[in-house]
Amino acid sequence: MAARSLPPAAEEMPSPWAPVPFRVAQRTAETSDTVTLVLTPARDAPEFPFAPGQFNMLYAFGVGEAAISISGDPAAPGSLVHTVRTAGKVSGALAAAGPGTIVGVRGPYGSAWPLAAAEGKDVVLVAGGLGLPPLRPALYTMLADRGKFGRIEVIYGARTPKDLVFYRQVQEWRARTDLRFQTTVDAADRSWYGDVGLVTARVPDLRVDPANTVAFLCGPEVMLKFTVQALVAKGMTEDQVYVSLERNMKCAIGLCGHCQLGPEFVCRDGPVFRYSDVRRYLTVREL
Amino acid sequence: MTESAQVGGRYVLDRADFPAFLDGMRAAGYRVVGPTVRDRAIVYGEVRAVTDLPIGWTDRQEAGQYRLERRSDEALFGYNVGPHSWKKYLFPAHERLWTATTTDGSFEVRPEPDDATPLAFLGVRACELAAIRVQDRVFGLAGDPTYARRRRSVLRVAVECGQAGRTCFCVSMGTGPAVHDEVDLALTEVLEGDRHYFLLHVGSDRGARVLTDVPLRPASPVEEGAAADRVASAAASMGRSLTTTGIRDVLVNQPDHPRWAIVARRCLACTNCTMACPTCFCQSTEEVPDLSGEKVERWRRWDSCFNSQFSAVHGTSVRQSTQSRYRQWLTHKFGTWHDQFGESGCVGCGRCITWCPVGIDVTEEAAALREPARPTVPSASKGTTP
Ligand SMILES: Cc1cc2nc3c(=O)[nH]c(=O)nc-3n(C[C@H](O)[C@H](O)[C@H](O)COP(=O)(O)OP(=O)(O)OC[C@H]3O[C@@H](n4cnc5c(N)ncnc54)[C@H](O)[C@@H]3O)c2cc1C
Ligand code: SF4
Ligand code: SF4
Ligand code: FES
DSSP: OOOOOOOOOGGGOOOTTOOEEEEEEEEEEOSSSEEEEEEEESSSOOOOOOOTTOEEEEEETTTEEEEEEBOSOTTOTTSEEEEEEOOSHHHHHHHTOOTTOEEEEEEEESOOOOHHHHTTSEEEEEEEGGGHHHHHHHHHHHHHTGGGSSOEEEEEEESSGGGOSSHHHHHHHHHOSSOEEEEEESSOOTTOOSEESOGGGGSTTOOSOGGGEEEEEESOHHHHHHHHHHHHHTTOOGGGEEEEOOOOOSOSSSOSOTTEETTEETTTTOSEEEHHHHHHHHTSTTO | OOOOOOTTOEEEEEGGGHHHHHHHHHHTTOEEEEEEEETTEEEEEEOOSGGGSOTTEEEEEETTEEEEEEOSSOOSSOSOOOSOOTHHHHSOSEEEEEEEEEETTEEEEEEOOOOOOOEEEEEEOHHHHHHHHHHHHHHHHHTOHHHHHHHHHOEEEEEOOSSOOTTOOHHHHTOOSSOOSOOSEEEEEEEETTEEEEEEEEOSHHHHHTTTTSOOEEOOHHHHHHHHHHHHHHHHTOSOOOOOTTHHHHHHTOTTOTHHHHHHHHOOOOOHHHHHOSSOOOEEEEEEEOTTSSEEEEEEEEOOTTSTTTTEETTEESOOSHHHHHHHHHHIIIIIHHHHHSSOSOOOOOHHHHTOTTOOOHHHHHHHHHSOOOSSOOOSSOOOOO
């Protein structure tokens, strides 16, 4: 058996466990339970470069950590933007953090949406619920360099109109002519003039060249599976589709074991996967 | 006759001089930990004197059974492995990662200071050396600093097995019983008539340094042969075996094999196997705030893929059934570990078999998974299907 080297000495290694303090510079309510936080380093710190699709471990002091995707613009790494929904203790404390509050940040972690592979192609983004924040950095990047991509189609679905995040920005995107941004809700109220129904229902009339398209999907796992089916019915293949997956995460450094999906550590090998690479794991019950 | 020990050299250490060897490790600044008898088991603890070692004891193991018995001799290392493994030192079951305090509106994180005395692991079996190597890779890839710090300071004193346990299968896993790994010192205990000595192989400068004042003499070919015979007899008496050919695929490609349902009927999801396993690394973090709210500690503790909340996402576990959790454990250990770390996660130490309260045997399960999946779930008794 091959001899193996020791782990590197501690001095050579900053602790991957230690969060770095950031200050909440701005807090915007998105929905009744979701806020967007703009964070800036609490102390002199270099910029925080990241790739679209990556996430951080955000730390609420004295409460704990949660994996939260970066929802801001990669071209503006001076501040960090996160969109947090209250799902429990930690996310609740983060969502309640007003301007001036110090939160901790470890990251960025994980794989990214393959934007380089999307160049010269039509791009479909499908977001369900809180799936839009992790896709927003990709959209920012593509719109900043619009000429590099073919048609861009976005389908964004939420349960009700009240659950839509980035509301004003979504209206701006919808008004653009170099992008088709469709919103749909499962259940409309009187204020809603848009589509009603699942995101999958919008897939058949996507105006893309299926053979020359990549799709990025983020949302609940059932939504991902049905959307892939719809895209395949449209003529795409599973290797043109990328999904962002969610699993229990305690460490984000491939060590706690919680996020395993077959051989994959979702925190390190994902969260963004090519669907054809993980399909076999997602189709086994309770894997 | 004493001479200064050379790296690569093979010497004889007489049993009578074993105290001098312990002194040598202490004089070099190590706290010696090794096998001790406690609560009717051989567990790792501090070794201050030879009498702390399990002199004349052996462990009789079977699936779900462990018992200490007297040996007919006064061997110091005449047992195999107990419920503890060295991971309890390198990756403690409960460990503080950092302390943070609030300072004018912000907070400051102080990683754990390095204040521990370096440890000498006395009595590391071949399978355990392999297990340490496996965890080196896991923790090394993650860049875990406390593991690395402890691991680098450890003196590894291996002791080859002179007999195998009933649940041992290191030969199948290619990890033992002979020590082939890089190691600081390796001992083989020989008892022959009224002679009791150790063949000692020096593997590193660090190992040589603790031997400065230890009486040693070069080993004769006869003594080397006697030690090799002992290890060969251990290899010939393995209590269990496991076919490793294609084992990864056997597990990874058969998530729907009916055997999973059968073993799940017995499994209590008690987590014993994962706690006893020297390679299992799963862990959870926890936040420990003090009452003032100004100081917080981050701890980690061993976790297990058998715990119901382990895979919880939005309050619901991905793996709700015991069947899916047992499948995760076995598939990870023998299957996906290869994808993740390029080797097996099992070193064949047998602990999970011995310490399973209902005696589930990984070697038996792995063998059963090689049987072709039958269309219907057979009963637990031997089926009559042709
Ligand atoms: C890669 C990734 C990106 C994410 N991005 C965002 C984001 O941008 N915005 C956002 O609001 N949320 C995001 N989440 C979900 C977020 O991490 C969870 O909502 C949060 O961890 C729940 O923790 P809590 O302490 O608030 O809830 P708890 O009080 O801990 O209760 C929730 C329960 O779910 C468990 N849990 C562990 N991991 C997760 C998880 N990943 N998702 C849900 N529950 C989990 C907790 O351990 C607990 O058992 C993301 C998750 C992942 C894995
Ligand atoms: S799986 Fe069992 S036999 Fe293999 S290393 Fe772990 S405890 Fe030992
Ligand atoms: S598995 Fe091998 S090396 Fe480990 S205790 Fe058993 S005989 Fe010794
Ligand atoms: S989150 Fe800990 S291993 Fe992936």
